Structures are given as C-alpha cells and as structure tokens.
Amino acid sequence: MTVPDEGDVVTYEVRDGVAFVTLNRPDYRNAQNSVMTYALDAAFEHAVEDDDVKVIVLAGNGKHFSAGHDIGTPGRDHHVHYDNKAVMWWDHVDKPGGDQRFAREMEVYLGMCRRWREIPKPTIAMVQGACIAGGLMLAWVCDLIVASDDAFFSDPVVRMGIPGVEYFAHPWMLGPRFAKEILYTGDRFTAQRAYEVGMVNRVVPREDLAKETLAIAGRISAMPRFGLALTKKAVNQCEDQMGMRNGMDSVFGLHHFAHAHNAEIDTDPLGGMNAKSMAESARNSENGAK
Structure with missing residues (x-):
C-alpha cells in the first residue's frame, strides 16, 4: 500500500476480517490535513482490494475522533500539491482566490467524501470524544456509526459565516429541523441525541466501544459480500433519489459564495476565524446558554 509520507498519520490493521483504518494525529485531535486525506484514501483502497477484509472500521486515535479540517496546526498543507483522486480538475496550487479554494475543496472534501461513501464494503465509524465539522463528514460517509457515551458532535462553521461543511448531508442525517437548530446555533449535541434523531446506530460505554464495534462488524461479516455491496448501493441510490x-x-455553491463574501469584506475566506477563536466562541456560547 502506498501512503503519502508524513509519518503514520493513518494506521492500518486487519483483525478477524475487519480492517481498522485509524486517524493518527492525536496531538491535534486528528485534525484533517491533505496528507491525512490521501493516506485515508490509500488505506480504504487497500481494504477494498483485500479479499480477506469483509468490513472496514474508521477510528480515531486518542481522546477524540476528529476535530475537523486542519485550519491551524503546524502540519496544515493546503498549499501542497497532491495528485487528484476524486475529481478531474486542474491543480489548486498557486491559483488565486476562489480558483484555488474551489479546486481544493471539491477534491479533498466533497469529492473524497463522495468517493468513500461508495466504498463497496460495509463501513463503520467508531466515534469517541469530539466529532466536529469535518469529523462529521468522515462519520457520515460510513454506513453505520457506533459512538461512545462521551462522544459529542457539532458543525459550528456558521461562526465563519459559512452554511455548514462541504459534504452537506445534514438534512438527510439529522432531519431538516434539527439540522437547522445545530447549524443556526453551532451547539454541540450528545451521542444520545444523535441516536434519538437516527444519526447514530449505537451508543455504548467508552470502555466497550471497540468491543461493541467489532461485534457488529463480525455479524455483518457473516453475510455474502456481493449481497452487502448491492444492499449498500440500493440504499445510497435511494438517498440520492x-x-x-x-x-x-x-x-457547495453557497459554501463557496460565503468564502468569497468573507474574502471580499474581510480579506479572509474563513471570516477571521481560526481553530483557537472557534473554540473560544464555542465556549462563550455554551456559557451563555447556561
């Protein structure tokens, strides 16, 4: 398996016919930079081609599943070239303004998520701790979500003046009214609430998360591979219908209109927000709600 080189930002292990693909930037809450995105893609592709793998589990190393897109770590690499895998488009590097941003986000965010949603083998997101913004995208492309009882979710990018993350599955994953609530407020919601609205399949104690996920994967593994692939395609096609x-x-067009508006009035497509200010804004909002 060929994986882009920046250390082991994604790890890969097969146990009892289950491939564990694990985000591995725990010091940065598994924030997703480009090298992680392409390492994930390589790992998924490897799992698809391995006939011994029946089910794929996506996990996050450390306290949190994923804090979302990398908008401020030392490993942020949004100006680095990678060969496109998800879309046919020109390279984003050294392009000005929206040309750069549209090309990159269509590839590494929307395009990759759509590609991973179509993985023909069953996929399970195993979520603990924070699953925020881009972390939601990774969980949502999986067929099932098993969450620990301490998991929490949010898409707070309205604080940047942006209407949600690029893979905008909110109305289908949460229902329109709850989607509007969490998008309007940027508030966190618990694993239990996610279960109640149908986004999460199981909520289990943190210490049982891996065991329970493996148990579900084992049950699925007993089913015919081709039947599972066709079933997945059937449900996905119905969602698209x-x-x-x-x-x-x-x-996606509205998302980029928001970026362009921010850049026009404030020179910053992120509306002057970074990882630190986003976290501080979330804390202030939560304190104000108490």
Missing part, C-alpha cells in the same frame, strides 16, 4: 446529491451540489 431523495435529493441528497443534488442538494449537496447546490450547497
């Missing part, structure tokens, strides 16, 4: 793919295309 319900408007998910077209909806995402529309919202």
Whole structure:
C-alpha cells in the first residue's frame, strides 16, 4: 500500500476480517490535513482490494475522533500539491482566490467524501470524544456509526459565516429541523441525541466501544459480500433519489459564495476565524446558554 509520507498519520490493521483504518494525529485531535486525506484514501483502497477484509472500521486515535479540517496546526498543507483522486480538475496550487479554494475543496472534501461513501464494503465509524465539522463528514460517509457515551458532535462553521461543511448531508442525517437548530446555533449535541434523531446506530460505554464495534462488524461479516455491496448501493441510490446529491451540489455553491463574501469584506475566506477563536466562541456560547 502506498501512503503519502508524513509519518503514520493513518494506521492500518486487519483483525478477524475487519480492517481498522485509524486517524493518527492525536496531538491535534486528528485534525484533517491533505496528507491525512490521501493516506485515508490509500488505506480504504487497500481494504477494498483485500479479499480477506469483509468490513472496514474508521477510528480515531486518542481522546477524540476528529476535530475537523486542519485550519491551524503546524502540519496544515493546503498549499501542497497532491495528485487528484476524486475529481478531474486542474491543480489548486498557486491559483488565486476562489480558483484555488474551489479546486481544493471539491477534491479533498466533497469529492473524497463522495468517493468513500461508495466504498463497496460495509463501513463503520467508531466515534469517541469530539466529532466536529469535518469529523462529521468522515462519520457520515460510513454506513453505520457506533459512538461512545462521551462522544459529542457539532458543525459550528456558521461562526465563519459559512452554511455548514462541504459534504452537506445534514438534512438527510439529522432531519431538516434539527439540522437547522445545530447549524443556526453551532451547539454541540450528545451521542444520545444523535441516536434519538437516527444519526447514530449505537451508543455504548467508552470502555466497550471497540468491543461493541467489532461485534457488529463480525455479524455483518457473516453475510455474502456481493449481497452487502448491492444492499449498500440500493440504499445510497435511494438517498440520492431523495435529493441528497443534488442538494449537496447546490450547497457547495453557497459554501463557496460565503468564502468569497468573507474574502471580499474581510480579506479572509474563513471570516477571521481560526481553530483557537472557534473554540473560544464555542465556549462563550455554551456559557451563555447556561
């Protein structure tokens, strides 16, 4: 398996027919930079091609599943070239303004998530701790989500003046009204609340997370591989017939209109926000709600 080189930002292990693909930047809450994205893609591709792998589990090393896109760590690499895998488009590097941003986000965010949603083998997100913004995207492309009882979720990018993350599955994953609530407020919601609205399949004690996930994967592994692949395609096609793919295309345009508006009035496409100010804003919002 060929994985882009920046250390082991993604690890890969097969146990009892289950491939564990693990985000491995725990010091940065598994923030997703480009090298991690392409390492994830290589790991998923390897699991698909391995006939001994029946189910794929996506996990995060450390306290948190993922804090989302990398918008401030030393490993942020949004100006680095990687060969496109998800879309046919020109290289984003050294392009000005929206040309750069649209090309990169169409590839590493929307395009990759759509590619991973179509992985023909069953996928399970095993989520603990924070699953924020881009972390939600990674969990949502998986077929099942098993969450620990201390997991929490949010998409707070409205604080940047942006209407949600690039893979805009919110109305289909959460229902329109709850989607609006969490997007309007940027508030966190618990694993239990995610279970109640149908986003999460199971909520289990933190210490039992791996065991329970492996148990579900084992049950799925007993089913015929081709039957599972066709079942996955059937459900995905129905979601798209319900408007998910077209909806995402529309919202991706709104997302980039928001970036362009921010850049026009404030020179910063992120609305002057970074990882630190986003976290501080979230704390202030939570304190104000008490």
